[in-house]
Amino acid sequence: MSKAITPREQDYSQWYIDIVLKAGLADYSAVKGCMVIKPYGYALWENMRDALDKMFKETGHVNAYFPLFVPKSLFEAEEKNAEGFAKECAVVTHYRLKTDPNNKGKLMVDPDAKLEEELVVRPTSEAIIWNTYKGWIQSYRDLPILVNQWANVVRWEMRTRLFLRTAEFLWQEGHTAHATKQEALEETVKMLHVYGEFAENFMAMPVIKGVKSANERFAGAEDTYCIEAMMQDGKALQAGTSHFLGQNFAKAFNVTYLDKNNKQEFVWATSWGVSTRLIGALIMTHSDNEGLVLPPKLAPIQVVIVPIAKNEEQLAAVRARMQPLMDELKAKNIRLKFDDADNRTPGWKFAEYEMKGVPVRIAVGPRDLENNTVELARRDERTKEVKSMDGLAAGIEQLLVEIQENLYKRSIQLRETMITPVDTYEDFKKVLSEKGGFISAHWDGTSETEEAIKTETKATIRCIPLDQVAEDGLCIYSGKPSKGRVLFAMAY
RNA sequence: CGAGGUGUGGCGCAGUUGGUAGCGCACCUGGUUUGGGACCAGGGGGUCGUCAGUUCGAGCCUGGCCACCUCGACCA
Known part of the structure; x- marks a missing residue:
């Protein structure tokens, strides 16, 4: 891994790409426009996912899973939605390969295995879900349906960018069904606020909540609410959307219910989603020329301990001395790494964990063991100070809170000037x-x-x-x- | 889809008038090191994107093809 990343001032795009690759978040893949999310990047996504999932469940939602494939006839049922996505759909037309008689060792699509009906790889799941909801809903007693799914979707984009716009990406999509327009509207706005809270509390990223103009509205929606974030380079990023779908999908899929008066009514709908794009947003909100900067609440590693030792005995001594601290931090559910890899020098590790955005770094060596101290460094401000080992766990816990707050404060200040x-x-x-x-x-x-x-x-x-x-x-x-x-x- | 770029060891690259592949990092072994990306010595690893052509001989020349990346167009 080369040492330097391109400075932000020099080339913001290249800086962003360098961070993604060099912090080990993702890699390019053999498939154009698709990326490999590496373990460190995936751990970050898992933390985002877990926090969001908890918030969804606290607001009454449950998870389910729907098929990746949408039969073309279902996909086209809601016309505006279908039209909006038509240009970027991957389509499955065959279900089998066979050995190519004219090309030894190669495979070819078996022309005899053509599907009766093409399957669209979901760019979003409204169609397959509303076709399913039709069977779930008969009475007002079946409502509301408050379902979310964590899934991958494919949108065959012309132009891709790591995390910000990839041909396949991971996301969650909530799809709810309601008896009344009012309730659906409330759900739409409620989830917008959930996203806003997540962005601000977890990502430390200020967002503006608003409504999209007709031009920018989700295809098939009556109204699209969004959270908009401002990146360091002055460009806006749509970080999440919540759609009021009216009765469009209910009408397209003929989803009705009987109300208390035995009257047949169309169901009201919402859908809402955030994706791995949030990782891109996170990078472009906090990171700097030394690499990634992560808010403690989402950082896969919140605290890294780098031991400094001349030999095995010293390493063992450092480890023994740090053990109580590590136990304490773990008891506080602080994500911790003790990096005793012997093929890297401390200096290398310092640079590496800065690149990876670990919020707090502790360096401990013989000098510290003697003085009962550690060197405590914070990533956000790139400052370090020598601290007593006494009461350190509580101090670190507090510092993580402080860093989280500082990142938010910093980014909202920048945003206000923008x-x-x-x-x-x-x-x-x-x-x-x-x-x-x-x-x-x-x-x-x-x-x-x-x-x-x-x-x-x-x-x-x-x-x-x-x-x-x-x-x-x-x-x-x-x-x-x-x-x-x-x-x-x-x-x- | 337009413009540009790149394809050579895991990564980053060099390779002159065509003569049978090299450097740095990483990796392995040993030793010295370790407080901001250590050093020495030894070692392992490559059908040079692909197909064809020219040639006694191609990483290099010619032509085709493929792939990926960047910028732009496009994009809820």
């Missing part, structure tokens, strides 16, 4: 090209205006913030009246 209100299109273009970030501006509410701005500047409306203040103004583009500001940005 929201710029503008009142003219000239200023809009100027801020966009010179500074980036979110631009808060008046918009007349039409798709035409949004489209025109996108064509001219590549910026899109990231969201209409939920906390938008009522303010009369004029659309920066059309000059028509507007009742509040929306957020524009260049986006990933």
Whole structure:
């Protein structure tokens, strides 16, 4: 592994790629656009997944699993959804290979094994799930259905980026069914807040909650709510979405229930999801030129102990001295690694764990054993100090909390500087090209205006913030009246 | 899909006028080391992306093909 990563200032894209590869999160694979998530990256995802899963269950959801394949006839049932995804669907047409008679040792698709009906590899699961829900729902007593699934999906993207947009990715998708519009709307917003809370509390990543404009809405949704995060380079990243699907899927799949008055009604739906893209968001929110920076709540390793020893006896002495501390930390459920690998020097390990974003590092050597101290280093601020071994476990526990808070504080400060209100299109273009970030501006509410701005500047409306203040103004583009500001940005 | 790039040991790369493959890191052994990516000595490991052509001889020349990456277009 080479030593340096490309500095952020020099080439942000390359910096990001370097972090992903050199921190050992993921690798390129033999398949274009698909990545291998390596153990360290997967451990990070597992921590995210576990925290989210707990939050889903606390809000009454249960997990289930639906098929990877969606028969084409089901996939196309909800027209807007199908159209929206059609261009990026992988399709299974055959179910068998055979040896190629003209090419020894090679296989070919068996033309006799053509499927009667093509199977779409799910880019999202609304279709297969709503086809299933049809059989689950007869009465209002069957509602609500609050199901989530952890799964992989495939979207055959032209252009991929590690974690941010891969052809196959891991995610969770919640699919709920409700008796009333009101309840479905409440669910949509509730899950948006779950995502917001996860982003802020666990990822230490500030997000803006809002609603998508019609142009950016999920195909098949009545409304798409989202959390939008601001990356260090001034580009926005959609970090999670929660969709109010109305009765679109219920109508497409004829999912109805009998209400208390024995009246047949269509079911109301929501769906919501976050993906491994969050790992990309995490990287671009906190990391620096030394590598990854991870919030303690999600870090696979929260504390690493690097022993410094000239020989086996010294190593044994360090280990013995650290054992009580390690026991204490483990009792506090702190994820810990004691790195006694003898083929790496301490200096190498210091650099390596900084690259991997481990929040707290402890170095202990003979000098410390003598003085009853350790060297304690924190990744977020890259500072280190000598601390007494006495009361260290509690101090470390506190430090992890402090680092978590500091990362959030730091990123929200940066984010605040990245929201710029503008009142003219000239200023809009100027801020966009010179500074980036979110631009808060008046918009007349039409798709035409949004489209025109996108064509001219590549910026899109990231969201209409939920906390938008009522303010009369004029659309920066059309000059028509507007009742509040929306957020524009260049986006990933 | 457009532009560019790259394919040589696990990784990163070099390879001159064509003469039968090398460097750094990593790995193995031994020793010295270890407080910010250690050092010495010895050692193992490569059908040079693929197919064809030119040639006595191809990593190198010619042509085709394939793969992956980057940037852009596209993208809920």
